Amino acid sequence: KPHKPQPPGPWTLPIIGSLHHVISVVPHRKITELCRRHGPLMLLKLGEVPAVIVSSAEAAAQVMKTNDLTFATRPGTPTQDIAGCGGRGIIFAPYGDHWRQMRKVCIVELLSAKQVRRMDGIRPAEVGSLLRYIVATASTGATVNISEKMMELSNGIVARAVFGGKFAEQEEYIRELDVVLTLLGGFCLVDLFPSSRLARWLSFGARRMQRSYGCMQRIIENVIEERKAVRAAGEGTCSVDEEDLLDVLLRLQKEDSLAFPLTTESICAVLFDIFSGATDTTGTILEWAMSELVRHPKTMARAQLEIRQTLGQDRDVITNSDLTELTYMRMVIKEVLRLHQPAPLIPRMAREDCQILGYDMPKGTTIFINVFAVSRDPKCWKSPDEFVPERFENNSMDYIGAHYEFTPFGAGRRQCPGMLFGTSTLEIALANLLYHFDWVLPGGASLESLDMSEKFGITVGRKTDLQLIAIPRGQFNAT
Numbered sequence: 001k002p003h004k005p006q007p008p009g010p011w012t013l014p015i016i017g018s019l020h021h022v023i024s025v026v027p028h029r030k031i032t033e034l035c036r037r038h039g040p041l042m043l044l045k046l047g048e049v050p051a052v053i054v055s056s057a058e059a060a061a062q063v064m065k066t067n068d069l070t071f072a073t074r075p076g077t078p079t080q081d082i083a084g085c086g087g088r089g090i091i092f093a094p095y096g097d098h099w100r101q102m103r104k105v106c107i108v109e110l111l112s113a114k115q116v117r118r119m120d121g122i123r124p125a126e127v128g129s130l131l132r133y134i135v136a137t138a139s140t141g142a143t144v145n146i147s148e149k150m151m152e153l154s155n156g157i158v159a160r161a162v163f164g165g166k167f168a169e170q171e172e173y174i175r176e177l178d179v180v181l182t183l184l185g186g187f188c189l190v191d192l193f194p195s196s197r198l199a200r201w202l203s204f205g206a207r208r209m210q211r212s213y214g215c216m217q218r219i220i221e222n223v224i225e226e227r228k229a230v231r232a233a234g235e236g237t238c239s240v241d242e243e244d245l246l247d248v249l250l251r252l253q254k255e256d257s258l259a260f261p262l263t264t265e266s267i268c269a270v271l272f273d274i275f276s277g278a279t280d281t282t283g284t285i286l287e288w289a290m291s292e293l294v295r296h297p298k299t300m301a302r303a304q305l306e307i308r309q310t311l312g313q314d315r316d317v318i319t320n321s322d323l324t325e326l327t328y329m330r331m332v333i334k335e336v337l338r339l340h341q342p343a344p345l346i347p348r349m350a351r352e353d354c355q356i357l358g359y360d361m362p363k364g365t366t367i368f369i370n371v372f373a374v375s376r377d378p379k380c381w382k383s384p385d386e387f388v389p390e391r392f393e394n395n396s397m398d399y400i401g402a403h404y405e406f407t408p409f410g411a412g413r414r415q416c417p418g419m420l421f422g423t424s425t426l427e428i429a430l431a432n433l434l435y436h437f438d439w440v441l442p443g444g445a446s447l448e449s450l451d452m453s454e455k456f457g458i459t460v461g462r463k464t465d466l467q468l469i470a471i472p473r474g475q476f477n478a479t
């Protein structure tokens, strides 16, 4: 076959390659600017690591559909290897029998529709305490720190789902998780120069990651030991229907019927993946949703009208089963996911030689699907940078992985298994915030003054916390 040249890219410097083009406060935006200049496939050299950036719907489809099996693995950088516990989890695990087993456990046992429905019972409790906090704060005239509260809500729901409630040393676990996620989002020396012993020796990030991951592992091991002791003493026994996710994993460990036994280390790794996959993603989408809605009062009013008219007056905490008819709110969520995907660059690696858009992709090529660029591509979207939920009216465009111009959850074999869990939390949280309160910027600030800058990390959140004034509506029972 004739060899196609490697994809074009910006000029490089010795040793650092293309890093000088990319390093900025918001690298996904810098990379997108470069993609617009160099085309749908662009080659970067991140230190010594060549990486191809995929930034059109057609190229994304060739990766996640046509060549899905070929790209069903992750690049596996040294820091990801620490956070993925040497491939024992799911997110960073290389493609293979072990990943297949863990993914099956995740889909069939942990995040199945049945489990997500079971969690419908726990979400309202967390949402209820958030609503009570907001009512109390509003009565003093103080602002609500939406960014902080959305993260707490998201953490609270995941902690309940996994451990049945708050667990010992939860604050410390979340603090260390933050450190690990920040390090994963950055450019760590050892990841840029994986073959260099000097880089390994100098890499503060890898050592910090090791320490934080070790600390999280110790906390979970203690929780597991405690739970085992409680179950062994015959206290708090529960039926399969009442199991939280830790119970499910311990049951599978005890049954010992899996091809690869579930060790305590792999349980820690899976729980890390669920916490890291679920909490920041959901929390940041919610803070962006509230930011966009407050900047677009007509959209906010339309969403509120729909919820209030559909659900009637004087409701208490709204539950997921109340939400089936809220079509406009779903359009709002889609539009937030289009503009603010928590993971703008999805990492994959070629397991064998293949071609994308006619370019050779040798085995081992690292690629990033730039979903940020694709979902703002003017070839696919009208006024792509504007927040217009109505664009989803009367069309079938969805994020489930069938439309490659809109894949905030990825697609194919490695697609996010927490899509239903995540969107159920987004829906219940937004519905309650919009039903029970009106929202304005503090001090009568103008809508244009709201800072929408991003902070880069493994999830892209707001640079500054979103502070809003809540005006309670109706008689929510705050006791």
Ligand code: HEM
Binding pocket: 090, 091, 092, 103, 106, 111, 273, 274, 277, 278, 279, 281, 282, 285, 341, 342, 343, 346, 347, 408, 409, 410, 411, 412, 413, 414, 415, 416, 417, 418, 419, 421, 422, 423
């Ligand atoms: C709510 C917003 C969320 C978004 C936008 C999101 C996005 C993503 C993306 C883009 C990927 C990579 C997909 C790919 O390579 O094709 C991913 C993977 C993953 N997500 Fe999510 N996620 C969300 C919520 C969740 C939740 C709630 C959980 C768990 C409860 C979760 C668990 C995972 C796991 C375990 C993986 C790794 C899958 C694998 O490598 O096989 N995510 N997510």
